[in-house]
Amino acid sequence: MPKSNVVLVSVDSNSILKGARYFKNLFRQLVDEYNLSSFVDVLETGSFGVYRDGVIVAIYPEEVYYEVKNPDDVKKIVEEHLLKGRRAKELELDSALFTDKISVEAKKVSEETRVVLRNAGVIDPTNIDEYIARDGYMALAKVLNEMKPVEVVEIVKESGLRGRGGAGFPTGLKWEFTMKTEADQKYVICNADEGEPGTFKDRLIMEGDPHALIEAMTIAGYAVGATKGYIYIRGEYYGSVQNIQKAIEDAYEYGLLGENILGSGFTFHLAVRLGAGAYICGEETALMESIEGKAGRPRLKPPYPPVSGLYSKPTVINNVETFVNVPQIILKGADWFKSIGTENSPGTKVFSLCGNIVNRGIVEAPMGTTIRDLVYKYGGGIANGKELKMIQTGGTAGTFVGPDKLDTPLDFDSMKNYGVSLGSGVILVIDEDNCAVDVLKKAMEFFEHESCGKCTPCREGTKMLVRMLDEISKGRGKEEYIDAMKNIASTMLDSSFCGLGQSIPIPLNSMLDNFKEEFLAHINAKESPCGICKFEKPKKKLVRR
Amino acid sequence: MEKSVCKEHEKLYRELDEFIQEVEGDSSALIEVLHKAQQIFGHLPIEVQEHIAEKLNIPVSKVFGVVTFYSLFTMKPRGKYQIKICLGTACYVKGADKLMDRFKEELEIEEGEVTKDGLFSLHAVRCLGACSMAPVVMIGESDFYGRVTPDEVPKIIRNYKNRGGK
Numbered sequence: 001m002p003k004s005n006v007v008l009v010s011v012d013s014n015s016i017l018k019g020a021r022y023f024k025n026l027f028r029q030l031v032d033e034y035n036l037s038s039f040v041d042v043l044e045t046g047s048f049g050v051y052r053d054g055v056i057v058a059i060y061p062e063e064v065y066y067e068v069k070n071p072d073d074v075k076k077i078v079e080e081h082l083l084k085g086r087r088a089k090e091l092e093l094d095s096a097l098f099t100d101k102i103s104v105e106a107k108k109v110s111e112e113t114r115v116v117l118r119n120a121g122v123i124d125p126t127n128i129d130e131y132i133a134r135d136g137y138m139a140l141a142k143v144l145n146e147m148k149p150v151e152v153v154e155i156v157k158e159s160g161l162r163g164r165g166g167a168g169f170p171t172g173l174k175w176e177f178t179m180k181t182e183a184d185q186k187y188v189i190c191n192a193d194e195g196e197p198g199t200f201k202d203r204l205i206m207e208g209d210p211h212a213l214i215e216a217m218t219i220a221g222y223a224v225g226a227t228k229g230y231i232y233i234r235g236e237y238y239g240s241v242q243n244i245q246k247a248i249e250d251a252y253e254y255g256l257l258g259e260n261i262l263g264s265g266f267t268f269h270l271a272v273r274l275g276a277g278a279y280i281c282g283e284e285t286a287l288m289e290s291i292e293g294k295a296g297r298p299r300l301k302p303p304y305p306p307v308s309g310l311y312s313k314p315t316v317i318n319n320v321e322t323f324v325n326v327p328q329i330i331l332k333g334a335d336w337f338k339s340i341g342t343e344n345s346p347g348t349k350v351f352s353l354c355g356n357i358v359n360r361g362i363v364e365a366p367m368g369t370t371i372r373d374l375v376y377k378y379g380g381g382i383a384n385g386k387e388l389k390m391i392q393t394g395g396t397a398g399t400f401v402g403p404d405k406l407d408t409p410l411d412f413d414s415m416k417n418y419g420v421s422l423g424s425g426v427i428l429v430i431d432e433d434n435c436a437v438d439v440l441k442k443a444m445e446f447f448e449h450e451s452c453g454k455c456t457p458c459r460e461g462t463k464m465l466v467r468m469l470d471e472i473s474k475g476r477g478k479e480e481y482i483d484a485m486k487n488i489a490s491t492m493l494d495s496s497f498c499g500l501g502q503s504i505p506i507p508l509n510s511m512l513d514n515f516k517e518e519f520l521a522h523i524n525a526k527e528s529p530c531g532i533c534k535f536e537k538p539k540k541k542l543v544r545r
Numbered sequence: 546m547e548k549s550v551c552k553e554h555e556k557l558y559r560e561l562d563e564f565i566q567e568v569e570g571d572s573s574a575l576i577e578v579l580h581k582a583q584q585i586f587g588h589l590p591i592e593v594q595e596h597i598a599e600k601l602n603i604p605v606s607k608v609f610g611v612v613t614f615y616s617l618f619t620m621k622p623r624g625k626y627q628i629k630i631c632l633g634t635a636c637y638v639k640g641a642d643k644l645m646d647r648f649k650e651e652l653e654i655e656e657g658e659v660t661k662d663g664l665f666s667l668h669a670v671r672c673l674g675a676c677s678m679a680p681v682v683m684i685g686e687s688d689f690y691g692r693v694t695p696d697e698v699p700k701i702i703r704n705y706k707n708r709g710g711k
Contacts, residue, residue: 018678019689053692070690072704197633197672235580235617236673238686274580276615279671293575294607295614354635354676361677396634430638442637446671452614 003038005082007031008045010056012121016208020055022239023068027057030078040082044124056093065093112378113340115348116324117364120208125243128250131211137256139327140215143222144264152223153179156326158334160346165191165282165319166394166423167499168345168412171326174316177306178224181314186226188217189291189310189317192233192240193275193282196395197446198426201350202320204362206233206240209324210247214270216323218257219330221268224316229268232287234275245272279450283498284317285309286452297454298498321350341367345411349425353379356386356431371420372406374427386431390515394423396443397503399510400436421506435530436515437522441469443507451500458501461492465508475535477523482512557585558596565600572603575611579618588622616670624659624666626705628652629683633672640695641680645669647695651702664706 009024027042045058054069057077064087066077073091080088123130131137143152157172178186190213194202206213217229233241248270251257259267273291275281281290285299288310309315325347329337338346345367351374354360358380365374371391375381382388392400393410398421401408408418415421430439448462465488468481489505496502512519521529528535564581568574578597583589589612598605612618630636630645645656648667652660659666675681678691682701690701 018691022687022689069692070701071688072700194674195672198635198676199672200674200676203674234674236670236683274577275617276576276580277617277670278615290576291573293573293611295611297614352676354679355638360679392634428635428638434638439634439638442632442634446634450671 003041004061005040006060007040007042007082008058008060009042010058011044015055016121016204018055018069021207023055023057023071023074026071026074027078030075031082034078034083036078036082052093063095065095066091067093112364113348113366114364115328115337115340116205116321116350117208117362118328119212120204123209125208125210126246128211128247128254131209135331136211137215139330140218140256141262142330143219144262144266149179149223149225152219152330155334156223156329159329159337160334160344161322161325161329161337162345162412163319164321164325164349164424166196166397168422171318171322174306174318175220175224177304178226178314178316181307183314185228185311185313186224187310187313187315188220188224188226188229189284189287189315190217190229190231190320190323191282191284191287191317192231192237192320193287194237194320194424195234195279195282196397196424196426198354198392198395198428199352199424200354201352201362201425203237203240205320205324205350206237207243210243211251212324212327213244213320214247214251214257216326217270218261218268219326220316220318220323222266224314226314226316227267227269229270230273230291230310231270232273232275232281232291235277236275241272241274248272278452279446280452280498280500283500286498287317288315295452297452298500300497342409342411342413344413349410349422351378351410351425351427353427353429355392355427355429356383356433357381357427357429358383367411368409370407370409371401371427374410375406375429379427379429382429382431384431386433388429389432389434390430390436390439392428392430392507393426394421394506395426396446397500397506398423398426399506400439400514401510402514419510435532436511436518437469437473438530438532440508440511441466441473444469444504447500447504455495455497455501457492457495458497458504461488461496461501462504464488465504472519472522473533475522475525475528475533476538477519479520479523481523482516482519486512560585561593561596562600565597572601572607575601575603575608576615579608579612583618588619590620622659622663623668625664626684627666627668629668629670629673631671631673631675631679631681631683632669633676635672635676636680639679639692643695644680644682644693644698647698648702651698665702 007027009020011020031037031040052067054067057066057068068074076088080086119134153175156175161171162168192202221229257270278296280286281296283298284305286296290296305315305317341347348364349367350364352362363378388403390400390402392398401420405420408414408420410422412422444465448466451458451462453459465485468485471477489508492501493505561582565578582593586593594608595605598608632641652665654660654667656667656669673681673683680693682690682693
């Protein structure tokens with residue numbers, strides 16, 4: 001018997017991040033709870049071509065469109081529309097929006113070059129068959145049947161793939177070093193401790209296409225001679241953990257993980273390890289400490305992980321996005337990969353667009369795409385008709401640049417050539433309503449909080465920077481603070497133990513250089529020039545009569 | 546009454562011990578064990594840490610060091626509904642600080658504190674990886690609220706109050 005109502009939840013690459021799958025499951029759960037399951041079907045569908053703040057849900061046969069922003073909205077729709085048969089007016093969208101059904105998503109995808117995100121929002125991530133139907137595990141089969149480990153390393157090296165986590169180290173070289181180190185046990189680790197504020201690309205990959213990561217890690221294991229792998233995921237990413245764990249179970253069941261994979265004699269085991277809320281664990285050696293069950297404090301390098309990594313064994317460690325490129329390189333070849341992007345940075349990059357921008361979300365574009373294209377073409381421009389003030393590229397440890405740098409092409413060389421960092425691919429748009437001093441103070445407070453305390457320059461340096469910025473924001477700053485802050489930052493660059501402290505000069509100097517006038521204005525003014533910082537009176541001196 | 550509380554605790558410890566056995570606990574399983582223990586007990590008081598140290602055969606100081614290092618672990622009880630407000634840069638430029646102020650005002654607690662009825666606790670967290678929905682509030686482990694305005698705060702709180710201790 002056909003069911004009388006159908007609820008269609010729009011699931012695409014951006015609505016996943018707005019909780020589309022979670023809402024869909026909640027719909028199902030509530031429909032069950034109200035004993036409506038024999039009357040109502042809850043299904044996933046693609047994009048309706050209309051972009052709103054929330055997730056769009058359509059109910060047929062009435063053809064009513066709703067916008068869902070949180071679990072309470074779902075409850076309201078089920079109780080009002082499905083149970084009582086009246087429309088939940090305040091959530092309803094004008095159906096005229098949907099009559100002209102030109103799919104923006106379809107247009108966007110054709111303009112995007114999707115390598116990493118080719119399956120995200122297209123397949124059901126919890127269904128291994130859907131991944132296999134789209135050439136999934138073909139690369140693994142090819143590698144195990146036709147290629148020697150050294151050939152796999154060669155093709156990755158030849159492709160010019162570089163690490164997408166931020167540092168841009170050539171992936172092939174990492175694999176080669178690990179392959180060449182003799183050891184009784186080697187490991188493959190995926191760094192999925194995505195904690196750089198503004199970055200949410202790895203989450204989308206893990207929640208949208210988990211098998212691609214598993215396949216890539218298995219290929220890496222074969223190439224370097226490792227039999228065990230770990231995916232280290234942030235403890236906060238509950239959705240990612242669930243999807244990955246389900247995917248691992250399914251892969252074991254299909255014989256794509258475990259002993260004697262696809263009858264090749266190759267064995268590879270994969271397990272998930274959870275982070276527990278420490279930004280520093282994104283640093284590769286701190287991450288290994290954490291997997292070993294210790295506090296995540298970074299180790300001294302060298303030795304580097306390919307020589308001595310997890311449990312002091314040779315280890316390959318790559319970012320989620322880096323790994324997911326690998327199966328496509330194996331199937332389509334190094335030349336195909338090199339045909340995308342720029343000469344020194346082949347391939348695509350997944351950018352996270354956030355802040356005061358119209359279309360916040362994830363977009364995959366070739367390396368070398370300009371900031372202007374990302375903000376205006378893909379991102380739809382500045383929200384609420386405001387003026388663009390600055391953009392932070394690359395994450396909290398990235399550069400602050402003004403509108404004059406909009407035409408900078410972003411790739412691994414843009415830091416060297418233009419002073420604009422690519423980092424993890426964050427484009428944080430900041431409009432005229434924000435204050436440079438306040439934004440920088442927030443960024444430095446983040447580092448102060450996340451500094452692990454192991455080395456003095458980072459632990460004390462971040463504290464001093466925050467204190468000086470705080471003084472400036474309260475109208476008690478002095479001009480010499482600007483040079484003093486730069487001085488501290490350069491000391492941190494030279495003497496900090498790991499990348500956290502060493503990267504502080506990047507945001508600090510770029511902000512102080514590009515927006516120096518605003519800092520001086522705060523220092524020299526009597527009243528707060530921005531309306532955001534609250535000036536306090538200088539501490540009163542004791543006056544003696 | 547007293548007796549039943551003890552029994553309840555015994556059950557919880559047994560659940561933890563079973564998990565430790567399952568992961569064939571050596572010291573490298575410490576973080577996983579702590580995740581599980583926090584899930585069972587709600588927080589990690591020193592007695593639980595001592596118990597774990599003994600079971601994994603490692604010094605209590607090491608357990609304590611790990612617990613205090615990671616921000617997800619807590620030694621103080623938290624509210625039944627943990628309200629986590631993202632103060633990462635992307636949320637900050639979308640007004641997350643105002644959201645935090647409103648929550649403080651409505652719940653009459655400061656950051657890190659628990660309401661008197663034990664229902665809510667308030668936490669500032671770093672990026673939750675949902676920047677496209679900024680500002681973001683997460684309640685418990687799975688309820689995501691995106692693009693929240695301060696005026697929506699009382700409504701959100703009311704919804705959880707209505708659920709009460711359930």
